[in-house]
Amino acid sequence: MPEPRLQPTNPATLIVAGLGSAAVAWLIISTWYFDLATLPFLGRNGWLPAFTLLALAIVEFALAQQTRARLEAKPGRERVEPLAVARYAVLAKASSLAGAIFAGFAAGLSLWLFIDGQQRQLAAVSRDLPAALTSLACSLALLGAALWLERACRVPNNPEDDKPDIK
Numbered sequence: 001m002p003e004p005r006l007q008p009t010n011p012a013t014l015i016v017a018g019l020g021s022a023a024v025a026w027l028i029i030s031t032w033y034f035d036l037a038t039l040p041f042l043g044r045n046g047w048l049p050a051f052t053l054l055a056l057a058i059v060e061f062a063l064a065q066q067t068r069a070r071l072e073a074k075p076g077r078e079r080v081e082p083l084a085v086a087r088y089a090v091l092a093k094a095s096s097l098a099g100a101i102f103a104g105f106a107a108g109l110s111l112w113l114f115i116d117g118q119q120r121q122l123a124a125v126s127r128d129l130p131a132a133l134t135s136l137a138c139s140l141a142l143l144g145a146a147l148w149l150e151r152a153c154r155v156p157n158n159p160e161d162d163k164p165d166i167k
Contacts, residue, residue: 006089009096009150014143017097018104025108030116033124050135053102057141060095063088064145064152072156085153092150099143106136 067088070080110132117125 006086006093009093009147014096014100018100018107021101021104022108022111025105026112029109029112033112033117047131047134050131050138053099053135053138053142056095057099057138057145060092060142060145060149063091064149067149068152071152085155089150089153092146092153095146096143096150099139099141099146103136103139103143106132106139110136 067080067085070077071085073079110129113125113129113132117129
């Protein structure tokens with residue numbers, strides 16, 4: 001029986017998750033936008049989710065830089081614990097999926113606000129659109145940082161493994 005392995009994130013999974021959450025966002029926002037005084041995740045406190053995603057992206061980007069340097073055994077860096085790399089890889093996989101879902105939702109919301117909200121000349125659009133676009137940008141930053149961290153967790157090839165055995 002083969003050993004269980006953590007496979008790299010499939011781009012199709014991220015695309016489907018993003019498109020699915022964009023469709024859900026479009027459906028929700030087109031149905032209930034006029035019934036809400038303000039969107040709970042936008043409005044006055046709408047910047048908090050976006051900046052939380054951005055903070056996560058910064059942390060994961062820093063982890064990726066540090067992990068890659070430690071895996072390559074660069075001078076002045078100690079070796080990294082294998083279990084820590086596995087944990088970082090799992091974090092990266094979860095964060096990339098979360099980033100795709102949040103990005104899809106923010107994209108669906110932004111598109112609806114830009115297309116339908118602009119046509120109806122809603123005053124609330126000018127309030128909600130900047131926060132939605134910021135959430136989209138921060139979600140994409142998290143997605144990119146997570147994919148970078150996942151790539152950084154790959155063990156580099158050992159040059160000695162490429163040499164043919166001479167007997």
